[in-house]
Amino acid sequence: MKVTLITGATSGIGEAVAHQLAGKKHNLLLVARNEQKLKHLCSVLADKHKIGADYIVTDLSKTHAPNYIYDESKKKNLVVNILINNAGMGSSGVFVKNDLQTELEILQINNSAMVALCHLFLPAMMSNESGSIINVGSMASFFPSPYMSVYAASKMFVLSFTEALTEECRPYGVQVMLFCPGLTTSNFMNTPSNDNEWGKVLTAGANTQTPEQVATEMIRALEKKKTFQVSGRLNAAATKILSLIPNTIIAKQFAKSKRKQMGK
Template sequence: MKDVVLITGASSGIGKELAQLFAKEGRDLVLVSRNESELRKISKDLSDKFGISAFIIPKDLSMPSAPDEIFDELKKMELNVDVLVNDAGFGSYGAFIKTDLKTSLDMIQVNVTALTHLTWLLVSPMIKNGKGKVLNVASLAAFPPGPYMNVYYSTKAYVLSFSVALNEELKGTGVSVTALCPGPTDTNFQKRIGLTSAETFSIKSMSVQKVAFMGYKGLKKGKLIVLPGFVNKITAFALRFIPKSTAAHFVAIGQISRK
């Protein structure tokens, strides 16, 4: 079977930039997103530019059946995933009780359930082969509670905790897990959720290219947690010593001021 890098959320943002980095390395790709037209464009561009094979699997990860369907497609194409990048995810803004329930449940499905499901399906073959890497895109939002983005912050806290715990379980297998925890990043994320500013705790946004490169480099080195940017590192460290209630209060003030 052919070894490939599978990237979810590959049609934009960090996922798209990571696809570029792996293609430049000469790695064949499987690109997953619900945006089929964009996937086809990216696949052609990367194939033409770097001479690699870029397969596409258009799937909406908010559908519970999507991970199994992706796994079935991989088997049909005789592709073996030795690097899994779980980048797909989205957020929403607003007081929890006023936000659309389906949006919140779909967010948990994409950010948590699909990520967990795909990891379970693809890590077992990695263990059998004695090699593999997983990059889970969490966030600086994984560290404090997040009023007005309650569910999103909670999903990212899960991703970080899940990644750290799984990496410990996989020691000695040849498989490692890395959690990428970017702060505000220059993507369409803020526009999609209706925020006018990309700043959190007065942290200015980083370029998506820089964030993707640091995640890529961290994965290659087998780092457990990658926090791009000095200020992000300091913020995450400081949050360890602040009571959760205090952190939640400051996040709430920041969220209200951004709207």
């Protein structure tokens, strides 16, 4: 059975995408850490939309997770023809004061796991000359962001990797898309690494979308076979404006502004 694999599927953007794709009769393979939430979500989606909905429980901060996902999908006789690398993690604060293990887990989830999943599932797509991959970046993909330095750098990696992979896959008929949402009303900023004074200052005044709005734009872009999409008109406009300014100036002014807001 062909399925759409979604990582980070039990909350925020991932959950909203799962609901909307199920409504479009996609069979789903959902990945997250919480088995209870996964089991409930699959049951709801399967009953409501009459689709196939299965799940794999794993933690993408662990190096073995991508291979485990791949092996389990084979055991379940599932063919992943759409891969949505949505799982992500971030942190806010002064880099040297942040927990080092958390910073390294950000790179593992946002970068290493994404690369591994693409590497594992792409060969079959290329062989079949069919399939799609969506790598979820961020508004932070486009410029360095002091006080969320590791997160922003990880998302800049997603941008560069995905743009290159898009062209490598083009001759094989495989769509690869970089999809960049801005601040979204989800639990992303409610984690211990983000729920602090720096996190509040960093997101103050940012344009915000709901997970459902972001999911709608992602799926529309997928169906139009786009290779790049910034979610939200204001975010897209801001990206174009910022592209005209050197990154060193953006970083300097951003840091100065946020320190002032923090009274530092």
